[in-house]
Amino acid sequence: MAGAKAPTELDARSLRRWPLPQVAPDADKEARGRVLVVAGSREIPGAALLAGTAALRAGAGKLVIATAQSLAAHVAVALPEARVIGLPETAEGAFALDGIARIERAAAEADAALLGPGFMHEEGSVEFVHAMLPLLGRTPVVLDAMAMCACPRVGRFSQPVALTPHAGEMASLRHRSREDVEADPRAAAAAAAAQWNAIVAVKGATTWIAAPDGREWRHSASHAGLATSGSGDVLAGIVTGLAAQGASLDQALAWAVVLHAMAGGVLARKRGPLGYLARELPGEIPALLKKMA
DSSP states (O other): OTTOOOOEEOSHHHHHTSOOOOOOTTOOTTTTOEEEEEOOOSSOTHHHHHHHHHHHHTTOSEEEEEEEGGGHHHHHHHOTTSEEEEEOBOTTSSBOGGGGGGGHHHHHHOSEEEEOTTOOOHHHHHHHHHHHGGGGTTSOEEEOGGGGGGHHHHOSOSSOEEEOOBHHHHHHHTTOOHHHHHHOHHHHHHHHHHHHTEEEEEBSSEEEEEOTTSOEEEEEOOOGGGSSTTHHHHHHHHHHHHHHTTOOHHHHHHHHHHHHHHHHHHHHHHHOSSOOOGGGSGGGHHHHHHHHO
16 A cells, blocks of 8 residues: 555544534433444344443434344343334344334434344345345444445445444455455455445454545554454444434544443453453443543
8 A cells, every 4th residue: 555645543632633523411312313223133132232232322312223023022121221123033033124114214213323233144134234225315324243244235335334344254245365354454444445435444453444535544452352242233333323423434433443442441440451341341431432522
């Protein structure tokens, strides 16, 4: 990438120069944004809880979770702040296409939407995501985990979406080896952003973010404890919660990457460098947002 413009380094100082949209002190929950999270499955029910909680902790005002019918009641009890919609499941565990009618209104009303955490069965999930996308119109969309497998089928999104792959997912999506992606994650992010018209974050100890117009950002963090089950679901939820409040997808992704790492740092100091849980990360976000403001 010789001759390319240097990426923007993401840290607390650079983000303070890129402030998030401010919510009025007397704003109601409608003004703080409505989030739709389509996530979870009978084998990975917690993904919907992690992503939904993170979206609320990032400041979103209202939350709708669409998840597998078999676990919808359990999710509703576990996260009473959310409206929960049960979706019919295929035999393989994906969401059935006839369930889309149940969330048409929620999709139309959403200020930001997240699809993918905890999905099962790639083929069925790709079919569901491909059918969902037209319902979201110009709503900011975050695709995570198996929902990103729809990218090759879409080819190029009519408006940018946010993608949050780790190196292995990025390698699979672009038919490269993981070693190739890990050797040059910057190039992998830039190529994917240009190919799919997406804001792409290739996650790792150093996370690279690329936009389709060529802008790039870099963030380095050394919190090994963040490499834990569910951590990516939390990151995706933070992105979506910020986008619902009016942040552009590139800003929401940049802020979320830093906030996520800062939350890991707080927990590392409280509990030790390893062993803290993904479910503990969202609880640190409100104080970090206050500090950053």
